[in-house]
Structures are given as structure tokens and as C-alpha cells.
Amino acid sequence: MKKIFLIIAVIFSLESGGLFAQEEAAANQSEQTPAENPSKKSFFSNINFIAEFSPALYINPESSTVSAPSPLIFPIGIGFLWPKESFIAIQPTLSFFMMYHLWYDGMALPAEIENRTSQTVSFLLNIPAVFNLKQNEKSRFQISTGLALLMRFGLLAGGVKESDSGYSGSAGSDMDKINSWFWQNARFLYFSLGASWLYTFTDHLKAGPTMNLYLPAGSFISGEGAQALIFSLGLKLCL
Numbered sequence: 194m195k196k197i198f199l200i201i202a203v204i205f206s207l208e209s210g211g212l213f214a215q216e217e218a219a220a221n222q223s224e225q226t227p228a229e230n231p232s233k234k235s236f237f238s239n240i241n242f243i244a245e246f247s248p249a250l251y252i253n254p255e256s257s258t259v260s261a262p263s264p265l266i267f268p269i270g271i272g273f274l275w276p277k278e279s280f281i282a283i284q285p286t287l288s289f290f291m292m293y294h295l296w297y298d299g300m301a302l303p304a305e306i307e308n309r310t311s312q313t314v315s316f317l318l319n320i321p322a323v324f325n326l327k328q329n330e331k332s333r334f335q336i337s338t339g340l341a342l343l344m345r346f347g348l349l350a351g352g353v354k355e356s357d358s359g360y361s362g363s364a365g366s367d368m369d370k371i372n373s374w375f376w377q378n379a380r381f382l383y384f385s386l387g388a389s390w391l392y393t394f395t396d397h398l399k400a401g402p403t404m405n406l407y408l409p410a411g412s413f414i415s416g417e418g419a420q421a422l423i424f425s426l427g428l429k430l431c432l
Contacts, residue, residue: 240275240276241273241274241275242271243431245268245272245286245288245429246269246270247268247288247426249265249266249268249405251422251423255300255420261293261305263303264292266315268317271286272284272285274323281322283323284323285320286318287317287318288316288319289315291312291314292313293312293313294310294311294347295371296359296360296361310367310368313347315344317407319341319385321338321339321341321387324336330393332391332393332401334389334391335388336387336388337385337387337388338384338385341383341385342381342383344381345372347372355368378414378415379410381411382409385405385407386406387405398430401428401429403425403427403429404425406424407424409423
């Protein structure tokens with residue numbers, strides 16, 4: 194009987210020691226290999242960061258008045274493409290540019306520097322759907338369409354005082370009308386169309402020409418035609 198108890202005790206001690214060794218090895222392995230966040234990895238690994246420099250023509254059909262001819266503007270944009278290798282993706286992009294405006298005959302129109310009232314700060318948020326048409330391993334063609342928001346904020350231009358004369362009576366009064374006009378009748382709403390061709394230089398850099406057309410829904414609704422239509426042509430970087 195003593196021999197039987199001795200054998201059982203030896204077997205139990207061997208099994209306990211083996212189990213403890215397995216648990217210790219598993220714990221050491223978990224410490225050496227930190228747990229990854231699958232959702233974080235999958236989201237950021239599917240993103241391409243976008244940078245655009247696209248000089249643009251800002252259409253002004255009223256250029257025969259005291260306002261300026263259709264001016265050139267120079268938007269700089271940043272955004273991202275997600276998911277990056279999908280046939281259909283989204284590409285939110287925010288662009289920034291500045292220009293001059295004046296108030297004339299019930300409209301905020303582009304102005305030359307000597308006739309300026311407003312120094313207008315503009316942010317163009319474009320949220321298109323992008324269709325990727327891969328041509329080969331090195332190049333791809335993209336077309337896009339979606340909605341855009343043109344958010345404009347007018348400030349008195351340098352050298353202009355509120356008490357200066359203006360079309361509505363004073364420069365300060367003109368400024369109030371300009372800022373109100375930007376947000377009336379959905380003038381902030383645009384439809385966007387775009388096309389890009391990208392060449393793959395490295396695993397982390399694609400670049401090529403890009404073209405965008407922004408159609409002003411508010412201007413068409415208000416009967417102002419193509420006023421504030423924007424056409425851009427420039428360079429797109431995909432990182």
C-alpha cells in the first residue's frame with residue numbers, strides 16, 4: 194500500500210511540474226509578443242494619404258461689371274483614400290485657398306486688389322466616391338464623383354476700414370452682405386467630378402496629374418448660372 198501511495202505521489206508531482214512549465218512558457222510567450230489591435234491595423238493599413246496642388250479657374254460670368262475677370266486660385270489639399278486597393282473607395286479631401294471679393298448689385302463677386310472689400314478665406318471639403326481602374330502594375334486611372342462644400346468666410350481686406358465707402362453704403366455693410374450671400378440659397382453646395390492618373394514610383398509613392406470640376410448647385414438654383422464654378426488641374430500625390 195505504501196508503494197502504491199508513493200507511485201501516485203511521484204506521478205502527481207511530475208504532472209504538476211509539467212503543467213506549471215507549460216503555463217510559464219505560455220506566459221513568457223505572451224509577454225514577448227504583445228497583442229495587436231486587429232481593427233486598428235486593418236483600418237490604417239487600408240489608407241492612402243492624399244496631397245494635391247491644383248491651380249484652378251474660378252468662373253465669374255459677371256466680369257464685364259466692376260468685378261474682376263475669372264481669377265486663378267491656388268488650392269492646396271490634403272485627405273485620404275479608403276480602402277486603398279478597392280475598386281470603389283471614398284476620398285475625403287480638404288482644400289484651402291484665399292481670394293478677394295466685392296459687393297455689387299446683390300452679389301459677392303471676385304475683385305481685383307484695388308477694388309477689394311473682402312479677404313475671403315475658403316475651405317473646400319470634397320467627399321467623392323472614387324473608382325479605381327487599374328491599367329497595369331505601375332499605373333492606374335481614377336474617376337470620382339460626389340458632393341463638396343465650399344465654406345467661405347470674409348474678412349475686411351488689409352487697408353480697408355468699415356467706414357470706407359461701399360456699394361451698400363459702407364465697407365462694413367458690404368462685408369455683412371458678402372458673408373450672408375455665401376451661405377444663402379445653398380451657394381455652399383457643389384457637385385464634384387474628377388479624374389486622375391497615378392504612376393507607382395515606389396511601394397509608398399504614387400503621383401500623377403489630376404483634374405476636378407466643381408459645379409455650384411446654389412448658383413444654378415439661384416439663376417446665377419456658372420457663377421463660382423471651379424475647374425482645377427494639378428498634381429496628386431498618393432502616399
